[in-house]
Every structure is written in C-alpha cells, then in structure tokens.
Amino acid sequence: xxxxxxxxxxxxxxxxxxxxxxxxxxxxxxxxxxxxxxxxxxxxxxxxxxxxxxxxxxxxxxxxxxxxxxxxxxxxxxxxxxxxxxxxxxxxxxxxxxxxxxxxxxxxxxxxxxxxxxxxxxxxxxxxxxxxxxxxxxxxxxxxxxxxxxxxxxxxxxxxxxxxxxxxxxxxxxxxxxxxxxxxxxxxxxxxxxxxxxxxxxxxxxxxxxxxxxxxxxxxxxxxxxxxxxxxxxxxxxxxxxxxxxxxxxxxxxxxxxxxxxxxxxxxxxxxxxxxxxxxxxxxxxxxxxxxxxxxxxxxxxxxxxxxxxxxxxxxxxxxxxxxxxxxxxxxxxxxxxxxxxxxxxxxxxxxxxxxxxxxxxxxxxxxxxxxxxxxxxxxxxxxxxxxxxx
Numbered sequence: 019x020x021x022x023x024x025x026x027x028x029x030x031x032x033x034x035x036x037x038x039x040x041x042x043x044x045x046x047x048x049x050x051x052x053x054x055x056x057x058x059x060x061x062x063x064x065x066x067x068x069x070x071x072x073x074x075x076x077x078x079x080x081x082x083x084x085x086x087x088x089x090x091x092x093x094x095x096x097x098x099x100x101x102x103x104x105x106x107x108x109x110x111x112x113x114x115x116x117x118x119x120x121x122x123x124x125x126x127x128x129x130x131x132x133x134x135x136x137x138x139x140x141x142x143x144x145x146x147x148x149x150x151x152x153x154x155x156x157x158x159x160x161x162x163x164x165x166x167x168x169x170x171x172x173x174x175x176x177x178x179x180x181x182x183x184x185x186x187x188x189x190x191x192x193x194x195x196x197x198x199x200x201x202x203x204x205x206x207x208x209x210x211x212x213x214x215x216x217x218x219x220x221x222x223x224x225x226x227x228x229x230x231x232x233x234x235x236x237x238x239x240x241x242x243x244x245x246x247x248x249x250x251x252x253x254x255x256x257x258x259x260x261x262x263x264x265x266x267x268x269x270x271x272x273x274x275x276x277x278x279x280x281x282x283x284x285x286x287x288x289x290x291x292x293x294x295x296x297x298x299x300x301x302x303x304x305x306x307x308x309x310x311x312x313x314x315x316x317x318x319x320x321x322x323x324x325x326x327x328x329x330x331x332x333x334x335x336x337x338x339x340x341x342x343x344x345x346x347x348x349x350x351x352x353x354x355x356x357x358x359x360x361x362x363x364x365x366x367x368x369x370x371x372x373x374x375x376x377x378x379x380x381x382x383x384x385x386x387x388x389x390x391x392x393x394x395x396x397x398x399x400x401x402x403x404x405x406x407x408x409x
Contacts, residue, residue: 033077059083073141078105093120096250100141171341185211189330198378201306209262217261225267243292266306338375358390
C-alpha cells in the first residue's frame with residue numbers, strides 16, 4: 019500500500035492485479051493525481067478509514083470480498099468520494115446495480131488506460147463541482163458581501179499598500195484592531211490580492227461562541243457524532259478549501275481548541291468530529307484580534323506556539339476615534355452604498371468627528387443609515403444624529 023503525501027486530487031486505486039493497479043496509479047500520478055493503491059478489501063478499508071479521497075477506482079472482484087463492499091462503506095459514511103467501478107462482467111444489470119449503489123461510473127475490463135484516465139478526470143470534475151456548490155451555499159447562507167477599504171489615514175494606507183506583497187505570499191496574517199474597525203474588510207482585501215482570489219473567502223468569529231460549537235463549525239462532524247447530529251456536516255476547513263478563512267476575535271478561542279487549530283495549521287490535516295479519517299486542509303489563514311496577542315501570551319491566556327504559527331505578518335487598524343479624517347469619506351461611502359440622496363451639513367460633520375465612536379466604523383454605518391432614513395430635509399443635520407441635540 020502507498021499513502022498520499024501531496025495535496026492535489028486524491029485517488030484510491032483498488033485492484034487485485036498488482037501490476038495493473040500500479041500501472042493505473044502511475045498513469046494517474048503522471049496526470050497530476052495523488053494516488054494510493056490497495057489490492058484487497060481490507061487494505062482499501064484501512065486506507066479510507068485514515069484518509070479521504072476525491073475518487074476511488076474499484077475492481078468489482080477482490081480476493082477477500084467485493085468492491086461493492088468498499089462502495090457501500092463510502093456511501094454509508096457519507097464520504098464525498100466519486101467512485102468508478104471496474105469489472106469483467108459484461109452483464110448490463112451489473113452496471114445498473116453498482117450505479118444504484120452510488121457509483122458514478124462503470125468500466126468493463128480490460129478497459130483501455132486512456133478510458134480510465136478520462137473516467138477519473140470526469141469523476142474529479144464532479145467532485146470539484148460538488149465541493150464548489152457546497153462552498154457557494156455556505157457563503158450565501160452567510161450573506162457574503164464585498165466592501166471597499168476607505169481611508170485617508172497614513173498608517174492604514176501603508177497597511178493597504180503592503181497588500182501587494184502580503185497578499186500573494188500565502189503567509190498567515192493577524193489583523194489587529196477593535197471590534198468594528200474593518201478587520202474583515204482588510205482580510206478580504208488580503209484574499210483578493212492572493213493567488214486564490216477566485217476561491218472561497220469565509221469569515222467567522224470566535225467571540226460569543228461556545229467552544230464545542232466553534233469546533234463543530236471549523237471541523238465539521240459525522241452523522242451520530244453527538245446527540246442531534248443526524249447527518250454529516252462539512253466544516254469551514256472543508257468549505258474554504260484552497261481559499262481564505264478569516265477567524266475573527268481569535269483571542270476568545272478556548273484553551274482546548276487552540277492546540278487543535280495549531281495542528282491543522284502545522285500539518286495541513288484534520289478530522290471531522292466523530293471520525294479518525296484524515297482530511298487535507300489547503301487554506302490561507304487570517305486571524306483577527308481585538309487585543310494584543312503578545313500581551314495575552316505573557317499573561318498565559320493564549321498559546322505562544324499558536325501565536326508563532328499565525329503571526330507571519332501583523333497589520334494594525336486604529337480605532338475610528340484616532341482617525342477623524344476618515345469620518346467624512348466613510349460617511350459619503352455609506353451614503354452611496356445605501357443610496358441616501360441627502361447631503362451632510364458642516365455642523366453634522368463636526369458632530370460626527372467629535373463623537374468617540376465606541377462601535378467604530380460599524381457604528382458609523384448604522385448612524386448614517388438611520389440619519390438617511392429619519393432626516394426631515396434634504397440635508398442631514400445634528401438633530402438627525404442619535405447623539406445630536408434634540409429638536
């Protein structure tokens with residue numbers, strides 16, 4: 019048996035004719051696949067219990083059983099593996115039977131090697147489309163939106179300018195700033211500047227989420243892993259595969275989950291909750307923090323080795339109260355974004371600049387939306403602001 023080590027398309031080849039199995043494996047490996055080979059049902063079962071494959075090429079008749087046993091195991095486990103069956107049986111009913119069991123294709127032996135390669139390529143494409151659909155569904159459920167980085171602050175501008183180097187580097191990044199300053203927007207800009215900008219970007223937060231719930235969100239789980247787990251659920255490491263995961267408020271992650279995240283980032287492998295099967299994780303990791311992580315490490319509230327692993331580059335965003343020159347461009351940006359056809363009076367702008375903005379940019383957006391909806395004239399005045407003078 020051989021075990022995959024790279025991170026390209028993963029294929030399991032199971033055939034009791036060792037020479038044929040190695041020939042198919044060599045062909046698929048040359049085509050860019052990562053291939054594992056087994057010659058018996060037992061060997062195949064051992065491999066799929068440890069690793070997840072995109073495609074399985076299964077011989078129907080094996081020394082210790084039938085290839086359909088492996089197919090049933092994959093189906094029962096809910097594995098997202100596409101299966102191509104090989105058999106010497108020319109009976110059409112046999113092909114119908116394996117397709118009903120869940121196989122995605124069926125070839126009669128001796129099948130020409132180019133046909134096997136084509137069948138595997140088609141199966142890999144089906145697997146890719148299914149994975150992309152899953153990712154798209156998750157992103158739509160999260161109401162993914164794009165926002166622009168708007169600033170006139172010199173420090174923030176330097177951080178934006180650094181994206182040309184940081185984005186394509188694939189280094190892990192920590193974005194530090196108070197809640198509401200725009201950490202997610204900067205993380206998205208990092209993603210857009212990377213080589214993976216056409217892949218998924220998904221953001222989630224550790225703040226306010228119980229540790230067990232966050233672990234399920236990140237790793238996913240198998241059917242029956244805990245009470246209420248009625249079906250397999252993909253985690254974000256799987257959904258975001260090849261894209262960027264932004265994990266905000268990472269300082270709120272519990273101590274039991276921190277070493278599990280560290281292991282994924284160091285090895286590129288993880289298992290769903292309730293399973294020992296290893297899955298490869300190919301993500302760009304960006305962490306957000308409202309606190310100084312070095313200070314948390316010094317207090318023993320955050321793992322030093324995890325900080326070393328995530329802190330390839332640190333980008334800091336100042337709170338809005340420390341960059342008053344951003345209040346006007348941000349206000350105008352939000353007025354355009356929300357189609358507010360009013361102007362902002364000089365006195366209202368003064369009031370906006372003088373306000374301390376405990377909720378930062380997020381609060382400013384809501385204030386502009388509210389003023390745009392409730393103002394009684396074509397101009398937004400101090401009286402239209404929630405902290406302005408009363409009428």
